[in-house]
Amino acid sequence: MKKLKEKNISIKEIATLCNVSVATVSRVINDNGRFSEKTRRKVMDIIKQYDYKINMVAKSLRTNKSQSIGVLVPNINNEFFSSVVLEIESYFFPKGYSVFICNTNGDENREKEYLKDLRLKGVDGLIYISGMKSLPDDYLKRKIPMVCIDRQLDINSDIVIVESDNRAGGFLATQELIQKGCKNILILKSCKESSSSRARFCGYKDAFAAANLPVKENLILNINITVEGAKNAVTHLIEKDIEFDGIFACNDWAAIGSLIALKESKIKVPGQVKIVGFDNISISQYSYPAVTTINQDKKRLGQEASEALLNLIDGNCIVNSHVILPVTLVKRETT
Amino acid sequence: MKKLKEKNISIKEIATLCNVSVATVSRVINDNGRFSEKTRRKVMDIIKQYDYKINMVAKSLRTNKSQSIGVLVPNINNEFFSSVVLEIESYFFPKGYSVFICNTNGDENREKEYLKDLRLKGVDGLIYISGMKSLPDDYLKRKIPMVCIDRQLDINSDIVIVESDNRAGGFLATQELIQKGCKNILILKSCKESSSSRARFCGYKDAFAAANLPVKENLILNINITVEGAKNAVTHLIEKDIEFDGIFACNDWAAIGSLIALKESKIKVPGQVKIVGFDNISISQYSYPAVTTINQDKKRLGQEASEALLNLIDGNCIVNSHVILPVTLVKRETT
Numbered sequence: 001m002k003k004l005k006e007k008n009i010s011i012k013e014i015a016t017l018c019n020v021s022v023a024t025v026s027r028v029i030n031d032n033g034r035f036s037e038k039t040r041r042k043v044m045d046i047i048k049q050y051d052y053k054i055n056m057v058a059k060s061l062r063t064n065k066s067q068s069i070g071v072l073v074p075n076i077n078n079e080f081f082s083s084v085v086l087e088i089e090s091y092f093f094p095k096g097y098s099v100f101i102c103n104t105n106g107d108e109n110r111e112k113e114y115l116k117d118l119r120l121k122g123v124d125g126l127i128y129i130s131g132m133k134s135l136p137d138d139y140l141k142r143k144i145p146m147v148c149i150d151r152q153l154d155i156n157s158d159i160v161i162v163e164s165d166n167r168a169g170g171f172l173a174t175q176e177l178i179q180k181g182c183k184n185i186l187i188l189k190s191c192k193e194s195s196s197s198r199a200r201f202c203g204y205k206d207a208f209a210a211a212n213l214p215v216k217e218n219l220i221l222n223i224n225i226t227v228e229g230a231k232n233a234v235t236h237l238i239e240k241d242i243e244f245d246g247i248f249a250c251n252d253w254a255a256i257g258s259l260i261a262l263k264e265s266k267i268k269v270p271g272q273v274k275i276v277g278f279d280n281i282s283i284s285q286y287s288y289p290a291v292t293t294i295n296q297d298k299k300r301l302g303q304e305a306s307e308a309l310l311n312l313i314d315g316n317c318i319v320n321s322h323v324i325l326p327v328t329l330v331k332r333e334t335t
Numbered sequence: 336m337k338k339l340k341e342k343n344i345s346i347k348e349i350a351t352l353c354n355v356s357v358a359t360v361s362r363v364i365n366d367n368g369r370f371s372e373k374t375r376r377k378v379m380d381i382i383k384q385y386d387y388k389i390n391m392v393a394k395s396l397r398t399n400k401s402q403s404i405g406v407l408v409p410n411i412n413n414e415f416f417s418s419v420v421l422e423i424e425s426y427f428f429p430k431g432y433s434v435f436i437c438n439t440n441g442d443e444n445r446e447k448e449y450l451k452d453l454r455l456k457g458v459d460g461l462i463y464i465s466g467m468k469s470l471p472d473d474y475l476k477r478k479i480p481m482v483c484i485d486r487q488l489d490i491n492s493d494i495v496i497v498e499s500d501n502r503a504g505g506f507l508a509t510q511e512l513i514q515k516g517c518k519n520i521l522i523l524k525s526c527k528e529s530s531s532s533r534a535r536f537c538g539y540k541d542a543f544a545a546a547n548l549p550v551k552e553n554l555i556l557n558i559n560i561t562v563e564g565a566k567n568a569v570t571h572l573i574e575k576d577i578e579f580d581g582i583f584a585c586n587d588w589a590a591i592g593s594l595i596a597l598k599e600s601k602i603k604v605p606g607q608v609k610i611v612g613f614d615n616i617s618i619s620q621y622s623y624p625a626v627t628t629i630n631q632d633k634k635r636l637g638q639e640a641s642e643a644l645l646n647l648i649d650g651n652c653i654v655n656s657h658v659i660l661p662v663t664l665v666k667r668e669t670t
Contacts, residue, residue: 068452076436077417086412089438093445098452101411101436103424110428117403117433121456227617256621282562286591288623 018042068098070118071127074106079281087302088127125309145312147305150196162305162323166196169294169327170203173248173276178211180274180335182246184219188230189250191222200250225250230257238265245273252277252284255291275334289333297325353377403433405453406462409441414616416464422637423462460644480647482640485531497640497658501531504629504662505538508583508611513546515609515670517581519554523565524585526557535585560585565592573600580608587612587619590626610669624668632660
């Protein structure tokens with residue numbers, strides 16, 4: 001028997017080697033329909049011998065899919081995003097899918113280019129972590145299954161959205177600061193508009209309303225939500241002698257930046273100023289003092305989005321097209 | 336004049352619209368050969384009017400490439416790797432290339448699958464950050480341009496390698512501990528064999544040799560090089576009463592894990608035990624105490640690898656097929 005190279009094997013060749021029809025091989029692989037135990041064993045032996053990828057083949061037989069998906073992510077260098085992406089990869093790879101990750105830098109132009117290119121490469125579906133509000137015409141013309149994580153698009157339509165309960169998170173963070181006695185609570189939020197940022201801000205205002213306190217306009221800061229961005233913003237406030245005793249940083253990196261600025265000005269945390277972050281990435285756990293933060297369930301965000309996308313790809317019904325996952329307050333040393 | 340949609344425009348259509356030959360359009364786009372200023376302006380006007388991607392077209396005219404590359408990375412959730420990948424993206428995207436990132440989990444099977452799939456998707460080249468020692472047969476049969484970062488393959492051949500001077504890094508880290516008075520220096524290195532791990536270990540031994548000190552076998556630990564892995568290993572040593580006063584952790588995550596284990600056992604850092612990490616990622620900077628570490632130049636690693644790959648794709652000569660980048664000791668609070 002001629003030894004076949006893996007990449008050259010086809011269903012047809014297996015059929016020839018087994019002396020059965022292509023339809024029979026397909027039935028055995030899919031375990032669907034009638035065939036004898038002898039035939040089954042014969043087909044499976046050949047498959048095993050040639051290290052045949054059953055899942056791949058069965059799938060492509062049934063669905064004619066490329067067995068790959070694309071993930072658009074704004075910044076894989078932020079552990080929050082990379083953790084979610086890792087979950088997506090862990091979900092899809094064992095199911096025979098390749099996962100192609102594209103870093104968009106939160107830039108609309110890049111998002112569009114990558115959307116186009118992923119489609120050209122024939123991916124079966126997309127998971128889209130993005131702040132972009134509208135979808136490129138190109139996409140809308142030729143729809144492929146898509147799920148959004150963390151941020152929703154304004155064009156609502158039938159796109160599945162999986163996100164954390166950002167509003168509850170904003171509320172919990174601000175409530176913690178209020179309960180610990182803070183009167184002037186700064187919010188550091190992204191200057192880039194996104195639904196998650198908006199929701200966290202709503203939660204911040206909810207907490208003030210619940211405590212019958214007014215929101216102070218000069219303590220609402222739209223910044224580049226990075227270590228540097230937050231450090232500069234907080235340093236600037238200190239220099240301008242603006243009074244604050246609490247900081248709600250809309251991500252953990254901004255919480256770290258605030259910490260550095262306060263340390264440099266010899267302001268004690270949590271003695272003089274308290275801080276709550278958002279995301280619960282490693283940096284908040286291992287910093288000093290360790291940062292109180294809002295935990296986003298990165299594992300479930302990745303899994304729920306993956307499951308929804310797989311359902312869309314397989315043409316199954318989507319029960320819930322807007323999944324909102326609960327968040328929790330993780331108390332550490334900055335409050 | 337009929338308005339053409341961007342995706343349908345071809346060189347031929349531009350030529351028709353300008354009433355010149357395809358060769359002339361090509362010469363104008365590539366700025367190569369003879370054409371009048373009038374012709375140049377005519378062609379450029381049409382190109383501008385239709386938002387034509389000059390780079391893309393010029394490239395594909397010359398080379399017939401897909402304008403995309405693949406990056407294989409063991410763990411994008413480790414900031415060292417994600418920083419390097421981000422540099423690669425920043426290098427290639429403005430040059431008209433899409434970058435498809437695949438997370439291999441350091442798993443040989445995944446690496447092989449992704450290598451195959453990236454090739455099937457027709458990428459023009461690969462950047463390969465991996466511990467895998469041999470390349471799949473598949474790859475060797477149909478070579479495409481490839482550059483390895485950080486770790487080298489045993490099959491040396493003509494593959495370009497870009498890496499940090501890991502041996503010098505291991506030396507500097509260990510020398511720092513010796514100079515600060517450590518006598519029993521633990522090394523926490525990955526249980527997965529890789530050239531970078533081997534080189535760091537050589538540097539560790541070099542430093543002992545230079546100081547005329549013996550290497551102690553029971554202080555060489557091959558671990559799962561994560562926070563948890565290091566924490567468990569160090570806790571185990573403490574419980575077994577094995578004496579050590581210095582730790583060279585082969586990455587910063589392991590340094591953090593060591594710190595936690597020591598804190599839990601109320602052992603003072605750097606008072607009783609000193610620590611040096613490797614990589615210089617954010618976590619080492621913001622932990623408490625901040626971790627002394629070896630800086631790898633992530634920006635240059637990404638850039639040098641990208642430049643080499645682009646040269647290979649363009650068929651240019653590679654001057655240096657083994658780029659070794661210098662490392663530096665970053666002194667912080669754990670030594």
